[in-house]
Amino acid sequence: MNKLLFLLLCWFPTLLFSQVYPHNKPEKPLQTLSIAEVNAVFDDANKIYKSRDLNKLIDQVSAVLNGAVLIAQDDIILTQRSAGYNKMNVKRSDKRNTDTTCFELASVSKQFTATCILQLIAREKLFLEDQLTDFFPNLPYPNITIRHLLTHTSGLPEFFHFDPKWYQYNGLLKNRDVVKALEVHRPKIVFKPGDRFSYTNTNYMLLAAIVEKVSGQSFEEYLKKNIFIPAGMRHSFCVTQLSQKRQEESIASGHKKKDVPLAIEFDDGTMGEKGIYSTVRDLFAWKKAYFNEGRILPKEWVFAASHPENQLNDGNYPSELYGYGFRLEENPSFGRLVYHGGLWHGFQHLYLYYPEKNVFMVFLSNYCNGAHRGKSSEILKILCGV
Secondary structure: OOHHHHHHHHHHHHHHHHHOOOOOOOOOOHHHOOHHHHHHHHHHHHHHHHHHHHHHHHHHHHOOOOEEEEEEEOOEEEEEEEEOEOOOOOOOHHHEOOOOEEEEOHHHHHHHHHHHHHHHHHOOOOOOOOEHHHHOOOOOOOOOEHHHHHOOOOOOOOHHHOOHHHOOOOOOOOHHHHHHHHHHHOOOOOOOOOOOOOOOHHHHHHHHHHHHHHHOOOHHHHHHHHHHHHHOOOOOEEHHHHHHHOOOOEEOOOEEEOOEEOOOOHHHOOOOOOOEEEOHHHHHHHHHHHHHOOOOOOHHHHHHHOOOOOOOOOOOOOOOEEOOOOEEEEEOOOEEEEEEEEEEOOEEEEEEEEHHHOEEEEEEEOOOOOOOOOHHHHHHHHHHOO
């Protein structure tokens, strides 16, 4: 062993021990450790450093977050916090957010809608190239396929921008109300199907309606039987079940202003593009069942859902990559990230999975104050850096 290597082997473990105490301290004198044993000391100390840095960062986030956060790697929870209240104007201990508080998932719901469709495709109940008009023949939109809806390349207009006078409804707006409005008022498509990518909630609202048509079940029933129960999502439900769940679940209200909970509005009632309530714990159970355990979909469909599928008619991909229910990023530092945000009526979320290092993180917030904005990159640097 040359002199430099000997000095390094002697000095670095001593330095590490002076800064952080490894969980598995070697019994032999430091100077007699092999390179493999020194590497083990480094790895152990590195985990402790990373844990300290991660918890320090999450402490900072939790100081301004009103919601819940969970970070995991290799299906082990590294840290988990809850902060604030499910209604910020009622600051009682029984109203605190917890890891079982249910949040309206907003667009994080889209991955579940896509999964329902992919399950039906895997069972050959429908196909990617089936057309929207196969299910709703009165819609004036030929040549729009299931694939177009899944990948936001349909060209359909955004139904949240429709005139409220188009609807005749009592209580919450339903998917069937929007389908009827499309049939009656026939708004024009924005572009030819497949020509562009345009993230549009109409696509996923219609996909949920197709699930009902093909399965013969309500969307709520299908989700419970085929998603929530198999994944072990014990606290998850749909917005249409909100009133019956209030007695048994801790349910968060959205906030745009600190102490002003937002009431449920008529357009909260549609599902597929949003409309699912869940918890950080349930989403962690879902991640494991979906990505790692293969209990929800055949692996080839999980692969397709989490890789770019929004190729356009000209053969190119748009700058915004999308799979089936997931946004995708080719990050210059980390590679492929699978994620989705959610923003709706005072809720602001992030769901992110980093396949290469099996890192998972979810931030659920019922106060739109940007508490977790930009934190995912900092977390990945801590967990996946040297």
